[in-house]
Structure formats: structure tokens, C-alpha cells
Amino acid sequence: MGYDFGKIETRWQKYWSDNKVYHVDIDYNKPKFYVLDMFPYPSGSGLHVGHPLGYIASDIYARYKRLQGFNVLHPMGYDAYGLPAEQYAIQTGTHPAITTEKNIKRYREQLDKIGFSFDWDREVRTNDPNYFKWTQWTFIQLFKSWFNKNSSKAEPITELVAEFEKNGNAAINAATSQEEVFTSGEWKAMSEEEQQEILMNYRLAYISETMVNWCPALGTVLANDEVKEGLSERGSHPVERKMMKQWLLRISAYAQRLLDGLEKLEWSDSIKEIQRNWIGRSEGASVIFNIKGFEDTVEVFTTRPDTLWGATFMVMAPEHELIEKITTPEQKEKIENYVAWAKNRSERERMTEVKKVTGEFTGAYGINPLTGKEVPIWVADYVLSGYGTGAIMAVPAHDSRDFAFARHFNLPVIQVVSKEGEEPTDPSTWEESYDSKDGISINSGFITGMKTKDAIAEVIKRIEEMGIGKGTINYRLRDAIFSRQRYWGEPFPIYYKNGIPYPLDESELPLKLPDVDKFLPTEDGEPPLARAKNWKTKEGYPLETNTMPGFAGSSGYYLRYMDPHNDKEYFSREAGEYWQDVDLYLGGDEHGTGHLIYSRFWNKFLFDLGLAVKDEPYKKLINQGKIQGRSSFVYRVQGTDNYVSFGLKNQYETQKLHVDIDLVDGDVLDIEAFKKWRPEYANAQFILEDGKYYCGHEVEKMSKSKYNVQNPDDLIERYGADTLRLYEMFLGPLEQDKPWDTKGIEGVYRFLKKLWRLFFNEDDKFIVTNEKASAAELKVLHKTIKKIQHDIEQFSFNTGVSAFMICINELSDLNCHKKEILEPLSVLLSPYAPHIAEELWHTLGNEGTVNDADFPKWEEKYLRENTFTYPVSFNGKTRFKLELPVDLSKDDIKKAALEAPETQKWIEGKTIRKVIVVPKRIVNIVVG
């Protein structure tokens, strides 16, 4: 019989589940440890081998922490709202809730088979009313809050209203889109509607007419992070820019805190860098330019106020509100055509044609506030309406984009910064602008001769004194568009009275999705919820018909796991105080600009409310790499039914076709199975090599259409979950992308069988003894404990597996069947391979579960060596080895090395110049 993984794994999975071995509660006698995986979207195709990679790693860590005496919170749930289920609903009419439920069931079955230590009693699903109640609740709190820049935190909007009533808004320092200043008298005189409109400019969840990414194919707007290269992330459909009234979250208010918070996080530098770039802080100044012949002024943002003397023209974004007003009659038609053209360009066009310079002159002139010089105002789409003020002063000599524009339209270029120690040159001879901030100002009034850094500071100081501008900081981070014109998402707890949005009373939550006849927009383009009958409040006010985006439910889910069944609050104070934050978070780095920013924002807001205990949700983050597929190919000779083996394909004109990896074993095609696979292959003929058909292979994304999806169930069926767990870890470093290849799985399977042989002989006889372990055996054990512990703490799980293999190889060589060694070993192995470890631990006579054992401690005394084998090298090249006592002095080592018989050969006829001795490392003899 030997190692019967099937029997073992079902037995212990049942035991763990029946005895709620992984259930956790608050326990003040133990320190907490919170290990979290990014929860999955339950897709229709189930788990493939890439999904569990991170789950296995975090499971090993969670189990390890538990063995070390921590009270480990290790929950799992589902990000259940999402587009695929809805797209499927549109095609088939099946309600997305049904599809989702079915997929979740499948996921759960697959997850259960892998033997994770999840506390399923804490499962959350974002589409569960008991869960999304709190998503909606948080939205209401956002709606009822504003961001006070003085305290740098969210505060109740009621306090803001009180201040308006007392003093108006003049003294308020808020993150806001409100520009007009009003007095308390003016505030009180306003109608309800006017007041609500103003408050909207302060709310952290607000509705606004804004430029959005509209995806016609999906029929919804998308957030910036959901658009990749001008296409939707889901489905790769074109995206347009469009003005639309949408709900937004004022995440930009938190830009600085999101930036500062990164400092103390144990995240990879790369993902921190991604977030820093996404937040995009830049320091500079806003400067006011008058417009010749108009009362209006244009405000521009620049990071280089020191180059004001070199501004030779100005550029406005095509959306700029002053364009119409200032354009001269002669330029009117050209400008109108240009603006219309620019606005109609798709995002994708804009992006692919970045190098193409376009623009048009308005006929108007701005006046440089420092020099008094007149500069032409242009319109061009290289200036973005969404950033800064939507207008710039162009300094072609020191900005590459302005330079390209100036060259194209023959505008003047004036040098105002030169490299230290270099003479100014004629800009008309330049091939590129001098953008560096490392320089000296020239021809620049009061800053002439100053270094750029000082010049910037000086100009800011002076323009502030003169009242023509001020130092400002701009962030690239945009407010998050929070509404989707979709069905399958959280409904907004919002109703409209006279067209003004109001939040539902919290007692009305959760607001559940209504039934609709179709999951499509209405004829007049309203979102699907507009199809619902009676989609209104008790009083008859219409409810919001948009739904929330995918990131709504995933932004605060880690908090709900702390107290998932609480029906009175998001989570109890006690649970929050005990579990605090996530100690270890595992997931893919593709969430760098989406979930991981939104979630931090959400948490910071809840922290401001006094709910979240920590300012940052995820202390340590590990991004597991993606597992790529290994596709197999057959080569069809053009226009025939003949298929030629890989090695011979160059002799023919061939077509490369994907073939299901299940039909291929080690690149050898199962010809009969291939013929049966699809009707068009039934009559296939083969040109073979050595009687076999060899397939070609390539590494690509794992996907159904490439027939390279490896699903874990088949592997578990064949090798068991422990083998799968070990193999996924053995594949390579956790954080690295790597191709999936089943070839090596036999190796870890053999390892487990070999381990079994230490406990049972060929006749299944238990052969473990109570004999005293030898020094050699103890050394193997303690060396392994040390290595395993070190590797788990470093998240180096691949080297951990190989340490186990080395250990078992050595114990097999030593013929060791001693309980003294094997018992701690079974505990040591249990985080990696919990089923076999639990089984073996029980065969040694233990009761309960191995999860309650203590992680073994290694002791230095067993590791001590008496000798060290020195590599002796000459001029850096190792020539022979020399075994010497460890405690030998440097001089003695040197002496021994020089006296060694092999040394003669290498020093013959040469002089010894130097001898390097590093105790317990190396001996290097330099000759010449």
C-alpha cells in the first residue's frame, strides 16, 4: 500500500473540519497574528494552479505562526461582484447571483481539497447583504464627511455646516472643488438646493459632472486603474472620454497621507514606487497671468517657476473654459474645429499619437506677470484638462514638450538656464531642450546667477509677496469614479428629492438589488436598475440607479473578517482592538494602483472615524508571482491534414496550432487522443521522429483559449494535496513569475514516499523505534529545523522544500527510524504538508492535532563541527581541499596549507607573495 495520500487527506480534512481545528476567537492569552490572502473573484473556470500559489505560501506562514504560539486569524472569502457573471447574465438570462453561487461552490470544493487552515466560519462575500450593508454604510459616512486640511483628516459635514452658519466658508481649509467664498449671511440666504450643491463640493463621496472613461462595449464608466493603454482591463474594449455626472470618492484629499504612509510599510520597493508614481506628487507654483484686453486671468501650474523669464507662449487644454471667450474672431473657426477634433479623439488615438504635435492659436495674449511681456495663447491637447489648472506657461528651452511644440509652430525659444560652467548657446541650434534642474539661471532678473533649486524658492517667495502666485503642490492622483452603469454591484444607499441626492437612513440598510427583466441598460440609456419596478423609497423618492464598482466591496473586507457576524456594527471595538491590522498580506502586484490604494484610503477614512485601529491596513505585503502556462503546439503542413513533429517542421510550410496540454506528456503527443480531441483532427496523418510526435512549447499566459490551463484537481487526484503544495513552493521563489511545468512534480512525490519509508517498511510495518538518536542524526534534524525556520521567515519556501529533501535523503542514508528525530520532523513539516504530517504525528502516538504542537527549537550544540574542509586556492582558483580542526588559529591554518603535499605543485618555481586565511571559509595563496 505504502503512502496512500487519498485516504490520509480525506481523513484529516474531515477531522479538521469536524473539530473546527482552524476556528479562532479572541484569546488574550496569546499574541494575535493576522494572515490574509487577497480574496478571489469566483470565475466560471474555477481555480487553476496559479491561484493557490499565494494561498499555499500564506498557509505555510499561518501554520508556522500557530505552531509558534500565536493566535492566527487566517480567513477567506469571495469578491463576488464582477463583470463576468453579469456578462454571462446578459447572454443567457441567468441571474448573476446564481452563477456566482455556483462558482463559489466550485471554488470552495477546490480550496478544501488543498488543505488550507482557513477559518471558514469567518467567510465573507461582497454580495452578501450582511456584508455589503457595511459597504453601503461606509459610503454614507463618506457622503457625510469632508476633509479638513488643517487636521488632515475627515470630519463630520455637520460641523462644516455649523461653521458655514457662523462664519461662512472663508476660514475653512478643505479638500474641495468649491471656489466661491461666501459669508454666513449668504449661506443662510441660500435655498436647500443651493446649500446641497455647495456641500457636494466638500463631501468625500460626491456627485459631479466630470470627464470619465466611458467604455461603450461594457456600457459603463471605468476608474483610471481599470483602463490599461486606452483599453478596458476587462475584455480590452476601447474607452472614450466623456463628460458625465458620476459619483466620486475624494481620494485625492488623502494623497499626502497615502504617500507618507508608504514609508513605514514592509512592502516591496517596486510596489511602493508604483504607488508613488500613481499619486504623483509634484511641488511647484501656481502663477496668475493676465489676459490682454480681458478682465479674466489664467492660472498656470509649473514646477519650474525659475523659468518664467523663458516663457514664450501659453497653452490651454482643449476643455479650458476661457477658450471660447478669448479667441479672436479671425481664429474662431480654426479653434472650434480644433477643439471639436481634440475632444472626439479616443483615448487610444491620443496615446498612440503622442509624438504628433497639434494645436491652434487663439489670437489672444497673456501677460507675463514678472516681465510684463505678451505671449500668445495656444490651445493644444498635450495639455491635460485634469491636471493642475489645465493651462501652462510654455518654456520651450527647458521643457521637451514645449520645445517640440515651439519647433513645430516656429515659436521663439529663449534660454534662461545654463549648465554650470557652460556658456549659453543659441537655442535655434539645439536638438533638444535643457530640462535638468541642475543649472544656473541666466537673463532672469532677480534670480540671475542663482542655482536652479534656490531660484525656484526665490521666485515662489517673490510672487507670493507680489500676490501674483503661490507655492503649490499638485498630485496626479485623481478622485475615484465610484459609479458603474451596471447591475451586479452594491446599490447606492441614495435617493433623490427634487433631483438632490440624500443618503438613506442607516436603518434602511442593507439596500438590496431589485429584480430586473434584463441586465441591460434601458432604451434611453439608463443603467439596468432603472428597469426595476418600484426602485424607490417608502416615501416614493427614486433611488440611485448606478451601482458601486468592484473595488467597493474589497476595500474594507479585512476589517469585517475580524467580526464577520456582527449585525449591529461593521466590527466590534473589541475585535478591532484585538486583531488591529493585517500582519501579512499576500496577493498579486497587479493590484498596485487599484485595490491597494483604495483599500488604504478606505482604511484611513475609517481610522479618522475612529473605527479602524491602525492608520495602515496591511503591514507587510508579499506579491506572489504569476504562474504562466506552458502551451504545446502541433505543426500542420499548410493546406493538408499532415502534422509534422517539432524537429522536422522546418522542412515544411507549417501552421502552429495550440494543442491541449492534457494530450501531451513530456512534449510527446498522444496521437490517438489527439485524433479524438476534435472532429477536424480525426483523419490527421503524422510525420514522426523516432516513431514519436514531438510537440513544440512556449510559455504564455495561462488561459482556456490556449489549452494550457492546469487545474489543481487533476494533480491532487494523481499525487495528493501535500505533493501539490510542496511542488508549487518548490517551483521557485514566491515573488517571481514562473512557467508551470508538471514534469518536476514526480520529484516531490518521491520525496514524500521516501519520508513514508522512514516510518513504514515495504510491508507497511511500522518501524519507528525509541532508540536514542546518534549525534549524526541529531545534527541532520537540528540543521533542518534551523534552515526551515529561517526560510519560512524569509518567505523562501522553495529552498525550504529542498532542505526537507536533503534531510530525508540523509536520514535514509543513516537508516534512521527513531522517534526522537521523526517526531519533531513531522511537526516541522506540517506547515508545508499538513496531511501527511498529521498522519505521521498520530502514528507516533499523539492525540489531537499536530497544529497544537510546538514548533521544534534547534540547538547549537548539535550543529557544532569539529573540522572544517578548507578549499585551498592559488590566485583565487580552488585547487584542493584540506580538512582541518575548526579551532585552529590563523597561523596554524596557514602553516597546514603551506605544508600540504598538494601545495608543492602550485608553488614550484614561484614566490609566495601572500597567504589569505579566513577561518571557516577559505585559504588563498597568492603566488607569482
Place this chain on the structure above:
RNA sequence: GCCCGAGUGGUGGAAUUGGUAGACACGUUGGACUUAAAAUCCAAUGACCAUUGCGGUCGUGCGGGUUCAAGUCCCGCCUCGGGUACCA
């Protein structure tokens, strides 16, 4: 374009952070066991040269450098992967 990350045998990958390059595993080859196959076990396996034996030379993407010693540090490139896309 800019910002990260990575390049090591036929393959996945090790290398205590400057100290024996290729651990561990796959694959391959040869052998043992077997009527046979599977499973298992043993041996070899970076390349090249020499093989009668001792052995030798080269070798971590490329070119330089620092050092007694470089996969590891420095300078300059090349290739691949990821992020970003006119952010003033």
C-alpha cells in the same frame, strides 16, 4: 521616452550577501531488480580538451574596472519582463 525588476547547465532553480558556482529536483544515459512493465534502488551528467591514469582550460547576458578573491561591488552597453504614458 521615463521608472522598476531580471538574465546562472538541456529544464525549474541554489549559492550563509565578496569566500569551494551549479545545492535540491526534473530530464537524459548506463546499470540492478522483474517473464515484462510500473514502482524502487545505484552510478554518471556545465562545456571543451585529455583520457591509460593524474589532470587541464573555459564558464553565471556583453565589454571594462576594483579586489588576494566577483554570479555577488563599480562604470558602460545588450536582451527580456513589468509599471507608466504628454502630469507642466
